[in-house]
Amino acid sequence: MDVFEAIKSRRSIRKFRKKPIPEQILGQILDAARWAPSESNAQPWEFIVVKNRKIREEIACIAAEACERALLDKKAVERSKKICSREDFKRMVEGMGIPKIVSLLLESSGIVDIVEHLSSTKFGRELAKRMIKGAFIQAPVHIAVLMDKSKRGLCKPWTSLASVACAVQNMMLAATALGIGNHWYGSPCDHADHRMRLGKLLGIPKNYLSLGILVLGYPDIIPKSPSRKSLSEIVHKEEF
Numbered sequence: 001m002d003v004f005e006a007i008k009s010r011r012s013i014r015k016f017r018k019k020p021i022p023e024q025i026l027g028q029i030l031d032a033a034r035w036a037p038s039e040s041n042a043q044p045w046e047f048i049v050v051k052n053r054k055i056r057e058e059i060a061c062i063a064a065e066a067c068e069r070a071l072l073d074k075k076a077v078e079r080s081k082k083i084c085s086r087e088d089f090k091r092m093v094e095g096m097g098i099p100k101i102v103s104l105l106l107e108s109s110g111i112v113d114i115v116e117h118l119s120s121t122k123f124g125r126e127l128a129k130r131m132i133k134g135a136f137i138q139a140p141v142h143i144a145v146l147m148d149k150s151k152r153g154l155c156k157p158w159t160s161l162a163s164v165a166c167a168v169q170n171m172m173l174a175a176t177a178l179g180i181g182n183h184w185y186g187s188p189c190d191h192a193d194h195r196m197r198l199g200k201l202l203g204i205p206k207n208y209l210s211l212g213i214l215v216l217g218y219p220d221i222i223p224k225s226p227s228r229k230s231l232s233e234i235v236h237k238e239e240f
């Protein structure tokens, strides 16, 4: 698979098969991270590979709680309703492989209202939590993404974040090229208390910042691509 095909076919996978990832393939994916660019070549990235089911379950619980917290945040819900279109949200839900009856039920409430539905009722929030938990537990490999806060070069801290994102993108593209589904979740590290729980669970030292969980596994459902802005919407010529 060439790089353009990997870039375009990479999708955030929400449903995985049980099949484990061979060590050699996992090694190739992790190795791709090392070759990312980084400010001053600081290479501020480190990773914790988790395969143990009990630990993955704990991570899944943290992710589910983070999801509930986001759904209870009215401002965040309003923001996401503005950003995520009907169609994109539908694709996300389809990608989770939730039972047809549930998706019909949700659809009957109007796709845009699904976020509202999931956030405003206890039933909706429980359903969302269950979906996220399931998605995490199914993935046979979790990679906790870490940034070493002490590894800074000439520039400000944002460049460390950007460097780690480059490393994660390398892993996602390598995984895609090797037929391994992947999904980078930021939400489990959105709030300090969840980051602390994750830190305790995985023994993360204080000088590291957790930047989400990359889940990996053989894809069960490859969702259709969510929409993308056109070039004319994002490219300015000569000036803004």
Ligand SMILES: Cc1cc2nc3c(=O)[nH]c(=O)nc-3n(C[C@H](O)[C@H](O)[C@H](O)COP(=O)(O)O)c2cc1C
Binding pocket: 010, 011, 012, 013, 184, 185, 186, 187, 188, 212, 225, 226
């Ligand atoms: C930094 C980052 C954080 C993300 N966090 C989440 C998340 O917490 N939950 C989630 O469902 N998807 C998360 N995603 C995945 C996006 O929802 C997804 O990339 C987007 O909808 C586009 O879909 P695609 O990846 O299939 O092209 C995240 C993606 C990135 C790059």
